Amino acid sequence: MRRKILLTPGPPAGKGYGDDRTGTAMNAEERKKHILRCAKKLFSRHGFYETQISDIITEADIARGTVYQYFKHKEDIFTTLLEEFYTAWERLIASASENVDLDAVSPEAYLRTRIRTTLLFFAGDNEMCNIVLRMGVGIHKSFDAVIKRFEKKIAGVIIDDLVIGQNYKTVRADIDRELFANIIVGALFRVSYYYFVQHKSHKDSRDIDAITDRIVGFISPGLFAK
Amino acid sequence: MRRKILLTPGPPAGKGYGDDRTGTAMNAEERKKHILRCAKKLFSRHGFYETQISDIITEADIARGTVYQYFKHKEDIFTTLLEEFYTAWERLIASASENVDLDAVSPEAYLRTRIRTTLLFFAGDNEMCNIVLRMGVGIHKSFDAVIKRFEKKIAGVIIDDLVIGQNYKTVRADIDRELFANIIVGALFRVSYYYFVQHKSHKDSRDIDAITDRIVGFISPGLFAK
Amino acid sequence: MRRKILLTPGPPAGKGYGDDRTGTAMNAEERKKHILRCAKKLFSRHGFYETQISDIITEADIARGTVYQYFKHKEDIFTTLLEEFYTAWERLIASASENVDLDAVSPEAYLRTRIRTTLLFFAGDNEMCNIVLRMGVGIHKSFDAVIKRFEKKIAGVIIDDLVIGQNYKTVRADIDRELFANIIVGALFRVSYYYFVQHKSHKDSRDIDAITDRIVGFISPGLFAK
Amino acid sequence: MRRKILLTPGPPAGKGYGDDRTGTAMNAEERKKHILRCAKKLFSRHGFYETQISDIITEADIARGTVYQYFKHKEDIFTTLLEEFYTAWERLIASASENVDLDAVSPEAYLRTRIRTTLLFFAGDNEMCNIVLRMGVGIHKSFDAVIKRFEKKIAGVIIDDLVIGQNYKTVRADIDRELFANIIVGALFRVSYYYFVQHKSHKDSRDIDAITDRIVGFISPGLFAK
DNA sequence: GATGAATGAGTCTTCATTCAT
DNA sequence: CATGAATGAAGACTCATTCAT
Numbered sequence: 001m002r003r004k005i006l007l008t009p010g011p012p013a014g015k016g017y018g019d020d021r022t023g024t025a026m027n028a029e030e031r032k033k034h035i036l037r038c039a040k041k042l043f044s045r046h047g048f049y050e051t052q053i054s055d056i057i058t059e060a061d062i063a064r065g066t067v068y069q070y071f072k073h074k075e076d077i078f079t080t081l082l083e084e085f086y087t088a089w090e091r092l093i094a095s096a097s098e099n100v101d102l103d104a105v106s107p108e109a110y111l112r113t114r115i116r117t118t119l120l121f122f123a124g125d126n127e128m129c130n131i132v133l134r135m136g137v138g139i140h141k142s143f144d145a146v147i148k149r150f151e152k153k154i155a156g157v158i159i160d161d162l163v164i165g166q167n168y169k170t171v172r173a174d175i176d177r178e179l180f181a182n183i184i185v186g187a188l189f190r191v192s193y194y195y196f197v198q199h200k201s202h203k204d205s206r207d208i209d210a211i212t213d214r215i216v217g218f219i220s221p222g223l224f225a226k
Numbered sequence: 227m228r229r230k231i232l233l234t235p236g237p238p239a240g241k242g243y244g245d246d247r248t249g250t251a252m253n254a255e256e257r258k259k260h261i262l263r264c265a266k267k268l269f270s271r272h273g274f275y276e277t278q279i280s281d282i283i284t285e286a287d288i289a290r291g292t293v294y295q296y297f298k299h300k301e302d303i304f305t306t307l308l309e310e311f312y313t314a315w316e317r318l319i320a321s322a323s324e325n326v327d328l329d330a331v332s333p334e335a336y337l338r339t340r341i342r343t344t345l346l347f348f349a350g351d352n353e354m355c356n357i358v359l360r361m362g363v364g365i366h367k368s369f370d371a372v373i374k375r376f377e378k379k380i381a382g383v384i385i386d387d388l389v390i391g392q393n394y395k396t397v398r399a400d401i402d403r404e405l406f407a408n409i410i411v412g413a414l415f416r417v418s419y420y421y422f423v424q425h426k427s428h429k430d431s432r433d434i435d436a437i438t439d440r441i442v443g444f445i446s447p448g449l450f451a452k
Numbered sequence: 453m454r455r456k457i458l459l460t461p462g463p464p465a466g467k468g469y470g471d472d473r474t475g476t477a478m479n480a481e482e483r484k485k486h487i488l489r490c491a492k493k494l495f496s497r498h499g500f501y502e503t504q505i506s507d508i509i510t511e512a513d514i515a516r517g518t519v520y521q522y523f524k525h526k527e528d529i530f531t532t533l534l535e536e537f538y539t540a541w542e543r544l545i546a547s548a549s550e551n552v553d554l555d556a557v558s559p560e561a562y563l564r565t566r567i568r569t570t571l572l573f574f575a576g577d578n579e580m581c582n583i584v585l586r587m588g589v590g591i592h593k594s595f596d597a598v599i600k601r602f603e604k605k606i607a608g609v610i611i612d613d614l615v616i617g618q619n620y621k622t623v624r625a626d627i628d629r630e631l632f633a634n635i636i637v638g639a640l641f642r643v644s645y646y647y648f649v650q651h652k653s654h655k656d657s658r659d660i661d662a663i664t665d666r667i668v669g670f671i672s673p674g675l676f677a678k
Numbered sequence: 679m680r681r682k683i684l685l686t687p688g689p690p691a692g693k694g695y696g697d698d699r700t701g702t703a704m705n706a707e708e709r710k711k712h713i714l715r716c717a718k719k720l721f722s723r724h725g726f727y728e729t730q731i732s733d734i735i736t737e738a739d740i741a742r743g744t745v746y747q748y749f750k751h752k753e754d755i756f757t758t759l760l761e762e763f764y765t766a767w768e769r770l771i772a773s774a775s776e777n778v779d780l781d782a783v784s785p786e787a788y789l790r791t792r793i794r795t796t797l798l799f800f801a802g803d804n805e806m807c808n809i810v811l812r813m814g815v816g817i818h819k820s821f822d823a824v825i826k827r828f829e830k831k832i833a834g835v836i837i838d839d840l841v842i843g844q845n846y847k848t849v850r851a852d853i854d855r856e857l858f859a860n861i862i863v864g865a866l867f868r869v870s871y872y873y874f875v876q877h878k879s880h881k882d883s884r885d886i887d888a889i890t891d892r893i894v895g896f897i898s899p900g901l902f903a904k
Numbered sequence: 905g906a907t908g909a910a911t912g913a914g915t916c917t918t919c920a921t922t923c924a925t
Numbered sequence: 926c927a928t929g930a931a932t933g934a935a936g937a938c939t940c941a942t943t944c945a946t
Binding site for chain 2: 049079082083086089090093102107108110111112114115116118119120122123126129130133146147149150153154157161164165168170171175176179180182183184185186187188189190191192193194195196197200205208209211212213214215216217218219220221222223224
């Protein structure tokens with residue numbers, strides 16, 4: 001029986017009539033944002049797959065059907081979140097570019113601004129930061145341990161190298177080892193992904209040698225003591 | 227009944243005899259590896275959640291129950307894959323370290339070896355490379371488009387900056403822009419993730435300024451023309 | 453949590469292991485037939501939409517998932533039922549035609565065979581009969597009353613006419629009024645549907661006059677007393 | 679606020695003012711009819727279950743809640759449609775009976791009027807015709823193909839028989855085969871439904887033989903050449 | 905009277921896991 | 926050990942109905 005006609009028709013009832021936990025009424029715009037906010041929180045903590053619509057409506061304190069008044073499906077929520085984030089980023093970059101007089105600013109100052117802008121942007125929303133940059137989170141709790149171990153290890157190896165280098169006085173003493181290790185890991189992971197997964201046009205060891213050379217050439221000046 | 231002795235000699239029936247494309251029978255060890263190989267292929271392409279046990283047994287041409295003879299659950303397969311990968315990496319790093327005489331080798335040559343080793347390792351198994359380096363992202367087909375767009379854009383912005391810098395002669399002419407953009411993106415993403423998600427100890431804008439300064443200080447020497 | 457890993461894994465349990473209410477094990481073929489049989493019963497009584505998968509599995513005493521091992525979806529069950537029925541009918545007609553020597557049999561005897569065969573076929577499976585011929589059933593309980601009233605009325609009108617005609621001696625005295633009313637109603641409904649819904653090529657009143665004439669011409673000889 | 683007095687005078691806001699394509703305001707009576715008209719169109723095309731309240735309000739260009747001001751539930755709309763149709767039919771039949779002087783009119787002329795009236799009635803509203811005469815079948819798009827095939831086939835068989843009969847000169851040459859096939863199919867379906875589903879009082883093959891005989895006796899005079 | 909956001913019971917379908925053979 | 930039919934908890938999504946405005 002699809003619907004118990006004449007028996008239990010009933011819908012609404014009780015709370016939720018537009019209220020939030022604050023009891024303030026919400027218009028469509030606000031409510032959509034509210035759902036998005038709650039979903040972001042959950043996606044950030046548990047990932048897309050481990051976040052259920054049930055979790056979202058509990059968090060948002062709304063009815064099941066309400067979600068579907070604002071979003072076509074679960075993916076739509078996630079996609080909207082991504083789109084908004086990316087759009088904000090694009091706007092930021094665009095506005096940042098506008099206000100720069102390339103002739104008046106030193107290259108280093110320019111680079112500095114760029115990097116600072118990006119970091120500030122990510123720092124401003126660490127939930128989206130987690131969603132977008134997630135490196136292992138949001139997959140499945142049971143993988144966390146394994147992943148964490150690896151991430152720790154790989155950074156550790158680099159740090160050890162740096163310590164040795166600093167002892168040998170070959171590596172600059174003022175290097176922030178922790179930060180540096182992350183830079184290297186990030187760079188290597190991304191380069192690997194880019195060349196070996198996305199553009200895997202028969203990279204043989206000679207290609208890899210070439211790539212290695214360029215990376216070393218780029219890193220060395222900032223890394224080693226003169 | 228046991229009548230058709232000549233027809234169904236060994237185990238149950240029909241195909242699925244545990245053989246692989248070769249038709250050769252497999253022992254336990256081989257069979258487990260076979261399953262892992264098939265699962266890896268699928269996880270790499272569709273991610274953990276979008277890969278079903280059904281897909282794995284189809285790919286491996288085995289019976290549903292067989293999987294559970296070798297793995298406790300689906301997660302166990304994935305975890306085993308990760309573990310194996312990490313273990314291999316650790317072994318590689320360890321053996322690489324053993325054979326180095328730090329007094330006999332230049333710091334740059336040492337760095338070169340380290341990087342080359344890592345790249346070779348990733349290049350050697352681009353399925354695992356995809357799984358490990360993208361994991362959270364190999365999520366759902368419908369997100370791919372959005373993500374790709376962003377990734378393209380962010381790299382594009384950096385490349386544009388480099389072009390400008392090279393025109394102005396402030397950036398070294400021999401920089402491989404594509405590679406460099408990936409290094410920067412990778413570094414920034416990871417650093418952001420590390421500081422703003424994992425260790426989010428109240429990073430205010432002063433912390434970010436400090437981090438920015440260090441990154442700039444590290445990158446500049448290799449980036450700018452003298 | 454998609455699946456409460458390590459917490460509540462469990463499936464099977466208890467009954468249902470292939471048993472029916474008879475306790476006899478079933479092979480794939482039988483089980484599919486069993487599901488079909490149960491579904492037919494329910495579809496026949498409550499219609500496609502008012503029959504839930506839950507009802508079917510209760511009736512068949514199987515698990516929810518089992519249905520989907522044999523049928524892609526609910527529609528698939530219904531369609532299979534229709535297909536089987538139609539196929540059986542086609543086979544029947546074909547075999548009936550084979551054994552007829554048109555030169556040796558009187559036209560009336562031939563007609564007789566045809567009609568008898570069809571009636572026997574429908575009489576043989578009144579559940580499918582109801583599903584296929586349903587004229588108002590299987591829609592929604594709440595419509596039943598309205599429909600029944602109309603059906604009664606329309607037949608009533610015809611029967612009244614016949615009574616009058618028989619009193620006037622213009623209608624053959626040996627007419628089975630109930631049967632005849634159904635023949636007329638069925639014929640008129642179908643003709644209307646055929647000409648006014650399916651092939652609605654601008655039937656104006658002249659067309660209708662022509663159709664009427666033909667119907668009258670065909671019915672009259674068997675209806676009126678000489 | 680009530681500022682835009684000149685813009686939003688009457689009720690709430692925007693469109694949906696209750697008007698139809700003419701832009702004229704509607705009173706309660708008209709509005710109810712309007713909803714019925716729209717619902718009829720949709721029920722006719724997609725059936726009761728595949729027509730949603732959402733579809734109806736879109737078609738009628740009214741608000742969701744408005745429907746429930748005129749109808750208790752979805753079923754109520756459908757039932758109203760049926761009731762109206764049946765009532766109209768009853769009125770028609772009643773008025774047709776009034777004006778007949780049975781002593782002055784030939785039985786055949788009387789039959790002719792009856793049939794013509796019925797056909798005209800159905801032809802006058804092919805949406806209701808579709809709803810009433812197909813009801814159970816306007817079920818689900820996916821079944822259409824299967825059903826159509828059967829309907830075609832069954833009519834085809836009869837037509838083939840007629841062709842043969844006409845070649846043998848046993849069947850009247852002036853028979854409209856298409857029309858006749860529909861008459862027979864309609865009659866047989868309805869009789870089957872009546873006797874085997876509704877009044878299934880142990881119809882055994884002897885009953886069926888009796889029914890068959892009567893049908894043949896009734897059809898033959900109009901069918902066969904003398 | 906009209907509106908339409910909110911409601912939530914109900915329904916289909918998926919899929920990891922088990923266990924008799 | 927391999928098999929694969931059976932299992933059923935879980936989850937996404939629908940949609941008739943209500944009621945504050």
